[in-house]
Amino acid sequence: MLTKKQLDLLEFIHRRLKADGVPPSFDEMKIALDLRSKSGIHRLITALEERGFIRRLAHRARAIEILRLPESLGGSADSATSHGFKPEVLNGGRASAPAAAPSASVTTASTPAVLELPVMGRIAAGVPIEAINQVSHQIAIPQAMLSSAGHHYALEVRGDSMIDAGINDGDIVVIRETDTADDGDIVVALVQNEEATLKRIFRRDGAIALEAENPAYETRTYPEDQVQIQGRLVGLIRSY
Structure with a gap:
């Protein structure tokens, strides 16, 4: 069973992953939960990880993967999600001007959009x-x-x-x-x-x-x- 703060944090991380594809920072978590310091967030993150709801990905800063959700957030005991933050390996580039709209998506049976x-x-x-x-x-x-x-x-x-x-x-x-x-x-x-x-x-x-x-x-x-x-x-x- 999760405490209210643990549940609130899990919900906040899940909501940000769905909206942005990237987990919130510890500062954003601290502000969202109205905590005074990041140490409280560290304790909540550790508790969620120990209970099998999330996983921190090694060697990737700010990388959190949600493994399952409680029923109150639409999950079940054996549910899992795939919204973890996983940086892709792409060549960096140089640039600069007014933003342009993205082009049409490209998909095949074996590759994501x-x-x-x-x-x-x-x-x-x-x-x-x-x-x-x-x-x-x-x-x-x-x-x-x-x-x-x-x-x-x-x-x-x-x-x-x-x-x-x-x-x-x-x-x-x-x-x-x-x-x-x-x-x-x-x-x-x-x-x-x-x-x-x-x-x-x-x-x-x-x-x-x-x-x-x-x-x-x-x-x-x-x-x-x-x-x-x-x-x-x-x-x-x-x-x-």
């Missing part, structure tokens, strides 16, 4: 770099990674400021195009209409705080009118 997304450029996971403004090439993305609504595009990460969120230099991030985000979301932010960066966003006292996931980088705060949200992180692909 994929979509061609534009790689829009390199995004800074560090200090901001020049704004993205030109598409360089397309990249094939598993359709299951994409949320059902909105246009998507891909970016190549440069820098290490988001490593504690499992985002490394050279990774390809999949972004859903949107101009809104909740506190704690990882977003593409256009700063002062000329620099783009990948950061976690928070609203504080009428300003926008762009927060890194690496203690070596300071949080940068700007007036609201100097930050435009260009999209929200929904997936990640890593080359090995």
Whole structure:
């Protein structure tokens, strides 16, 4: 039997995996469950893993797979799901420009559906770099990674400021195009209409705080009118 907090966390992870194809970060879990520290999330994750509801995938940051759901969430004792976050091995790319709609999906009897997304450029996971403004090439993305609504595009990460969120230099991030985000979301932010960066966003006292996931980088705060949200992180692909 799960406690209420364990059930709430499992439901939150399941909901995010279904919507975005990527599990939430520990910070997002902490905010969703209104906990004061990540240590409480670690305990809940461990309890869910010990009870056989989830599995943490070794050597993959922020990778959680749901193995089964309780009946209250639509599962059964022997049910299992396949919404775990599993990065695909794809070549990283360079790029940059206005987002283009994905092309038609490609399927065969033996391969899953994929979509061609534009790689829009390199995004800074560090200090901001020049704004993205030109598409360089397309990249094939598993359709299951994409949320059902909105246009998507891909970016190549440069820098290490988001490593504690499992985002490394050279990774390809999949972004859903949107101009809104909740506190704690990882977003593409256009700063002062000329620099783009990948950061976690928070609203504080009428300003926008762009927060890194690496203690070596300071949080940068700007007036609201100097930050435009260009999209929200929904997936990640890593080359090995």
